[in-house]
Every structure is written in structure tokens, then in C-alpha cells.
Amino acid sequence: MSAAREMLCDTARAVLSGATDIAPVEEAGFALLLVPEDEGGFGGDWSDAHAVLHIAGMAAPDLPVADLMLSGLGEVSLPYRAAATVSLMAGAMGQALSLSIDHVNTRQQFGRPLGKFQAVQQSLAVMACEVAAVEAAAAAMAARLDATGFDIDAASFEIAAAKLRANRAVGVVTAIAHQVHGAIGFTREYDLQRVTIPLMRWRGEHGNDAYWAQVLGRQVAGLGGRGLWESLTARTG
Amino acid sequence: MxxxxxxxxxxxxxxxxxxxxxxxxxxxxxxxxxxxxxxxxxxxxxxxxxxxxxxxxxxxxxxxxxxxxxxxxxxxxxxxxxxxxxxxxxxxxxxxxxxxxxxxxxxxxxxxxxxxxxxxxxxxxxYACIGLSEPGAGSDLAAVRTTARETSEGWRINGQKIWTTGAHLSHVILALVRTEEGSERNAGLSQLLVDLDTPGITIRPIIDMAGHHDFNEIFFDDVLVPHGALVGERGQGWKQVTAELGLERSGPERYLSSHALFVALIDAAGADPEPAVAGLIGELTAEIWTLRQLSMSTAAKLAAGEDPMVEASVVKELGNAFEQDMPRRVQAIVTSGWDDASDLAKLLRALLIASPSFSLRGGTREVIRGIIARGLGLR
Structure with a gap:
């Protein structure tokens, strides 16, 4: 990560951690992140936006940080909103995993931490794989948006694939996070619902599984079987 | 992680x-x-x-x-x-x-x-084959019992390996053997490179459920190989094998085993597929695109000299699940008889039968998830 992005992330963490309303986030100027420098903005790239939204998904999933950031681009279409949501989802899933690991390493049952039980270990391994997949999908989607200069048509494949992959991970991630937490995770007081409820909401927003599966499936049908591989390799690597 | x-x-x-x-x-x-x-x-x-x-x-x-x-x-x-x-x-x-x-x-x-x-x-x-599994040592690899005693003429090997893919078609086996008498678990193991035409070696086929001869069992009956068959350091076999396994867990073969079926599915669907088929193609595309990012990233880390043990296990776990689920998901959607002559039907049947092995070879799903759990700090 570049030094500039590290600084951006430090700022985002400072502003977003514990934030309860959007005003301080607005004051910090995040609406200008994606606005070009010659238009008075910060001229950030999509990977910068991804990094900030990842932190937002982790630390302040209830605040409309994606809307704020996209407002700098004027009226934007569904794929932009889907792309921003994927980054929020990656952050929120990472947070759900962190909370789950902390919980099973702390909570004792039958005389040992829950994390020492193989059944719990295997569940969390499954969850970690889903989170890693969404992290990779979100980062690769952001890289594609940067490579195409935010060209939503050129990046439509990656946005569809990333949002669909993230949507499909939501069921597994929220289910395992709640299962390993037991009753405490089902309380309003505990932090887990702060990320799992937004994840449930985001799965259906800006294109649910069926929507993006049809978009992507029809696009790939047009490419043909061999054409899919040629397209995959032409897009990355 | x-x-x-x-x-x-x-x-x-x-x-x-x-x-x-x-x-x-x-x-x-x-x-x-x-x-x-x-x-x-x-x-x-x-x-x-x-x-x-x-x-x-x-x-x-x-x-x-x-x-x-x-x-x-x-x-x-x-x-x-x-x-x-x-x-x-x-x-x-x-x-x-x-x-x-x-x-x-x-x-x-x-x-x-x-x-x-x-x-x-x-x-x-x-061609080479991998001599790790034994009748009493599969997922529990440290239970290896095949021994090699150093004598003045060379190493004398006695014991048995099993599930050895391609042994009948290979020239050499890299075998993990116990070289230190009385040693236990992962101590006292070494790797020997053994030409498969050495006297005392018997290779017997094990036919798999698809009717194929890939597996074998190999018997070592007082097999004498030169001192120079030892690979690396005596007693460091465990460390060397662990490094070897890292090479085999995150490659593209961990998610592409069923790719021919995906190609056939897309081609059979045509340019204007019905919604259920389009939806499945979309879902599988999202998976394969994501897996390719994960696998390439892990390969790049390996190439840079890092040791991405956990990432490699994530690729294997997700990749195996994808290539194993694909034939089942395709069968649930497409109309295709078991014995149909189409490419799609032939590939579907072959992969339904072959796919149980995908989450066994190279480390079972349970072992791989255990490695990931350790990476998470749970063990």
C-alpha cells in the first residue's frame, strides 16, 4: 500500500471509528475523494475508495459513507453503487470474522476455549475462506475499475462477479458468525449485529444474487465456453 | 490472517x-x-x-x-x-x-x-510419483512406518506405500521413510529418491470407482539403493515434505479440474440461455473469476519467496469445493440422461464420479481446514 493510501486509511479509521452520524465524515471531505483534482477534489482512485469503504464496512456500517463518497461523482448508475457496496461488505465480513475469532478464543465452555473444539475450528475455517474470497474479489474489482478509468461498462464483468460473490458469501458468513457466538451475538448490546444486519441488507441492495447471476450469465453465454477463458485471461494477467 | x-x-x-x-x-x-x-x-x-x-x-x-x-x-x-x-x-x-x-x-x-x-x-x-501415504498413514502422515537402514552398501528399504498415483507409469518415487531406528512421529524421517525398477519393488494396481487404474500400492522388500539416494538432509524429511506440499496446494489445478464441463455447459446453453441456466453460469463465473484472483495472488507470493501456507490452503479449500460442486449443480439444472452421448452428458457423468477425490487428494478437506484454523490462531 502506498504511503498516501496509508495516510488516507489512518484518517478514515480516526474519523469512522465510533462515529454515530455522517457529519464528521462529510467534514473530513470524503465526498471529494473520487473527484478529480482539477475539479477541486482529491483525485483518488477506486482502490482508495475501496480502502476507505472497507474501513467503513468494518467500523461504521450504519452510516451512508458509500452514498457520500459517490455523491462526488454526481448521478451514478446501479453498478457504481454495487461496486461501492462490495467494499463495504468485505470490511463488514472481516469484522464479523475478527469478532468471531476473539469470541471463541475467550469464551470457555467444558473447561476450554471454544476455539479448541474441532467443530468450531472447521466452521471458522469455512467462514475465513468466504471472507478471503470477498476480500480478493473486492480488491480485484477495484483494480479493474482503476485500470479502465472508472469505465463502468469495461468493468461490468468484474462488478457483477464481485457483487455476486459477495452476496453469496453473506449467508455463510452471517450464519457461522452467529452460530459460534451463541446467544450473546443475538443481543442488541453486542457488536456482532452492527455488521451482520447491514450484510443481510446489502445482499439485496444494488442487485441481489439472481440479478447479477442473470447479468453475468447472459454476458458469458455470449462469449461461449472458450471465450470465457479468453476473456478472463485478457482482463487480468 | x-x-x-x-x-x-x-x-x-x-x-x-x-x-x-x-x-x-x-x-x-x-x-x-x-x-x-x-x-x-x-x-x-x-x-x-x-x-x-x-x-x-x-x-x-x-x-x-x-x-x-x-x-x-x-x-x-x-x-x-x-x-x-x-x-x-x-x-x-x-x-x-x-x-x-x-x-x-x-x-x-x-x-x-x-x-x-x-x-x-x-x-x-x-515421470515421478509421491511416496507419502501408507496403510497406517494418510492424513496422519507422521505415522510413516516404512524404514530405511543405512548399511555399508547403501540404504535397505522395507515397508509399503499406498494410494500412489501413477506409480506403474513412473520412473522414480520420492519416498518418505523412517531412517532413524526408534524415532517417532515427524522426527527421524528422510526422503529417498528410488528408481522404480530396483529389485525388490512390487507395484500392484488399485482400481478406482471410475474403473481407472491411477492408484497403486508399492511394496519394498529389502530394497537396496545407493547412499546417494538420500535427498537433502538425513532426518529432515518432514520439513522437506511440508515445503513440497506447499507447492501443490494453491495451483490452478485446484479449481480447474471440472473446467471442461463448464465450457461444455456454456456452449450447450447457446447465446440465449433459459434463466435457470444463465443463473448457474453467472454463479459459476463469479466463483471461477474470484478463485483465479486468489490463486494468482498466492502464486505471486510463493514466487516472491514468501510462505503463504494459509492462503494456499484457502485456495485449495475453495477451489476443491467449486470443482466438486460444479457437476452436482449442473446436473440439478440441465436435462441430461446418465448415458447420453453429448459432450455435456459424458463430462457430467465422468466428473460426478471423479469429483469425490477432489477434496481428498493433496490433503483432505478436514486437514486443510485445520491448517486454516491454526492460521486464524485457534489451535
Whole structure:
């Protein structure tokens, strides 16, 4: 990560951690992140936006940080909103995993931490794989948006694939996070619902599984079987 | 493992040209044959194809030129193997030797071993098998009981290996054996490189549920091999094997075993598929695109000299689930009889039967999840 992005992330963490309303986030100027420098903005790239939204998904999933950031681009279409949501989802899933690991390493049952039980270990391994997949999908989607200069048509494949992959991970991630937490995770007081409820909401927003599966499936049908591989390799690597 | 950051996949040279050259070569040289051979193609043994591939410079690519290799970057090899797998090329004969035995001999082997084995491996002519599992040691690999005693004439090996893929078609086995009498678990193990025509070795077939002869059991009955058969350091076999396993867990073969079926599904669906088929194609596309990012990122980390043990296990776990679920998901959606003559039906049946092995080979799902759990700090 570049030094500039590290600084951006430090700022985002400072502003977003514990934030309860959007005003301080607005004051910090995040609406200008994606606005070009010659238009008075910060001229950030999509990977910068991804990094900030990842932190937002982790630390302040209830605040409309994606809307704020996209407002700098004027009226934007569904794929932009889907792309921003994927980054929020990656952050929120990472947070759900962190909370789950902390919980099973702390909570004792039958005389040992829950994390020492193989059944719990295997569940969390499954969850970690889903989170890693969404992290990779979100980062690769952001890289594609940067490579195409935010060209939503050129990046439509990656946005569809990333949002669909993230949507499909939501069921597994929220289910395992709640299962390993037991009753405490089902309380309003505990932090887990702060990320799992937004994840449930985001799965259906800006294109649910069926929507993006049809978009992507029809696009790939047009490419043909061999054409899919040629397209995959032409897009990355 | 806090946050999965993508590691840049950036091979040297002109990657587009490398792909284009290989695609051209495959168009001229890939055997047409039975479409089913394109499924799980890294288990398809075709010595003629392997030799031709070696002559074209696509085997032993990362080995030094002085041993007949191509002096190429590991990520150039990655590009080549993902292209071969996506095309369903029959790469099974040289696969193990090219992927792990060759690199392991280069890293730990003696100069004599390198000169003796590496040129044949790079030509696509010398094939190797992996001697790890035993009747009492599978997932519990440290339970190895096959022994090798050092004598004045060399090493005397006694014991048995099992589930040895391709042993009947290979020239050499890299066997994990107990060299220190009375040693336990992962101490006292060493790796020996044994020519399979050595007297005292018996290879017997085990026919798998698809009716194929891939597996074997191998008996070592007072087999005498020279002192120079020892690979690397005596007693360090466990460490060497662990490094070897890292090479085999995150490659593109961990998610592309069923790719021929995906190609057939897309082609059979046509340009205007019905919604259920379009939806399945979309879901599978999202998976394969994501897996490719994960696998390339992990390969780049490996190539940079890091040890991405957990990431490699994530690739294997997700990749195996994908390639194993695919035939089941396709069968649930498409209308296709068990014995239909279409490519789609033939591939579907072959992969439904082959796919239980995908989450067994190279470390079972449960072992892999255990490695991931340890990476999370749970064990």
C-alpha cells in the first residue's frame, strides 16, 4: 500500500471509528475523494475508495459513507453503487470474522476455549475462506475499475462477479458468525449485529444474487465456453 | 490472517505472447480424442503429449538451463499450466515431476541427483510419483512406518506405500521413510529418491470407482539403493515434505479440474440461455473469476519467496469445493440422461464420479481446514 493510501486509511479509521452520524465524515471531505483534482477534489482512485469503504464496512456500517463518497461523482448508475457496496461488505465480513475469532478464543465452555473444539475450528475455517474470497474479489474489482478509468461498462464483468460473490458469501458468513457466538451475538448490546444486519441488507441492495447471476450469465453465454477463458485471461494477467 | 491483500501477479516478459504461442501450439498438438479426457486432465496420462510439450519448452520451465530447464520465472510457468488446464490438455504423465519432484531435487538434491534426473524431467520423459501415504498413514502422515537402514552398501528399504498415483507409469518415487531406528512421529524421517525398477519393488494396481487404474500400492522388500539416494538432509524429511506440499496446494489445478464441463455447459446453453441456466453460469463465473484472483495472488507470493501456507490452503479449500460442486449443480439444472452421448452428458457423468477425490487428494478437506484454523490462531 502506498504511503498516501496509508495516510488516507489512518484518517478514515480516526474519523469512522465510533462515529454515530455522517457529519464528521462529510467534514473530513470524503465526498471529494473520487473527484478529480482539477475539479477541486482529491483525485483518488477506486482502490482508495475501496480502502476507505472497507474501513467503513468494518467500523461504521450504519452510516451512508458509500452514498457520500459517490455523491462526488454526481448521478451514478446501479453498478457504481454495487461496486461501492462490495467494499463495504468485505470490511463488514472481516469484522464479523475478527469478532468471531476473539469470541471463541475467550469464551470457555467444558473447561476450554471454544476455539479448541474441532467443530468450531472447521466452521471458522469455512467462514475465513468466504471472507478471503470477498476480500480478493473486492480488491480485484477495484483494480479493474482503476485500470479502465472508472469505465463502468469495461468493468461490468468484474462488478457483477464481485457483487455476486459477495452476496453469496453473506449467508455463510452471517450464519457461522452467529452460530459460534451463541446467544450473546443475538443481543442488541453486542457488536456482532452492527455488521451482520447491514450484510443481510446489502445482499439485496444494488442487485441481489439472481440479478447479477442473470447479468453475468447472459454476458458469458455470449462469449461461449472458450471465450470465457479468453476473456478472463485478457482482463487480468 | 487478518485481511486478504491481493499480491500483484506480474510475470516478466510478454505474457500475452506466451499465452498466444502456447494456444497456437495446443491448436496444432493437443490430441483430439475422447472429450472425457479433458475432464480432470491433470490425471490424464499421455507420454507422447508430455514429450512433445517438453520438446516445445513447456516442461521444467523454471529449472536452470544447465539441467535442461527453461530458466523461466515461476509465474511464467503458472501462465502455461493454467492455459494447459483450461484447454483440458492431458498433462498427467509429467505433472508431479514438473510441479514438485523437479523443484524439490533442485532445492535439496545433490549435484549427482540433479544431473541424473532433471534433464529427463525437463524433456517430459521422466515421470515421478509421491511416496507419502501408507496403510497406517494418510492424513496422519507422521505415522510413516516404512524404514530405511543405512548399511555399508547403501540404504535397505522395507515397508509399503499406498494410494500412489501413477506409480506403474513412473520412473522414480520420492519416498518418505523412517531412517532413524526408534524415532517417532515427524522426527527421524528422510526422503529417498528410488528408481522404480530396483529389485525388490512390487507395484500392484488399485482400481478406482471410475474403473481407472491411477492408484497403486508399492511394496519394498529389502530394497537396496545407493547412499546417494538420500535427498537433502538425513532426518529432515518432514520439513522437506511440508515445503513440497506447499507447492501443490494453491495451483490452478485446484479449481480447474471440472473446467471442461463448464465450457461444455456454456456452449450447450447457446447465446440465449433459459434463466435457470444463465443463473448457474453467472454463479459459476463469479466463483471461477474470484478463485483465479486468489490463486494468482498466492502464486505471486510463493514466487516472491514468501510462505503463504494459509492462503494456499484457502485456495485449495475453495477451489476443491467449486470443482466438486460444479457437476452436482449442473446436473440439478440441465436435462441430461446418465448415458447420453453429448459432450455435456459424458463430462457430467465422468466428473460426478471423479469429483469425490477432489477434496481428498493433496490433503483432505478436514486437514486443510485445520491448517486454516491454526492460521486464524485457534489451535
Amino acid at each position: 487478518q485481511g486478504f491483500a491481493l499480491y500483484p501477479f506480474d510475470p516478466p516478459g510478454d505474457v500475452a505472447a506466451l499465452r498466444a504461442d502456447l494456444r497456437g501450439w495446443l491448436a496444432a498438438n493437443q490430441p483430439r480424442g475422447d472429450v472425457v479426457k479433458r475432464a480432470n486432465c491433470w490425471a490424464s496420462f499421455d507420454a507422447d503429449f508430455s514429450r512433445a510439450l517438453g520438446a516445445a519448452g513447456y516442461v521444467g520451465m523454471t529449472l536452470p538451463a544447465r539441467y535442461g530447464g527453461g530458466d523461466r520465472h515461476p509465474l511464467e510457468r503458472y501462465v502455461v499450466i493454467e492455459e494447459l488446464l483450461a484447454a483440458g490438455a492431458p498433462v498427467g504423465a509429467h505433472w508431479i515431476a514438473d510441479r514438485q519432484t523437479g523443484p524439490l531435487i533442485l532445492r535439496y538434491g545433490s549435484e549427482a541427483q540433479r544431473q541424473r534426473y532433471l534433464p529427463g524431467i525437463a524433456k517430459g520423459e521422466l
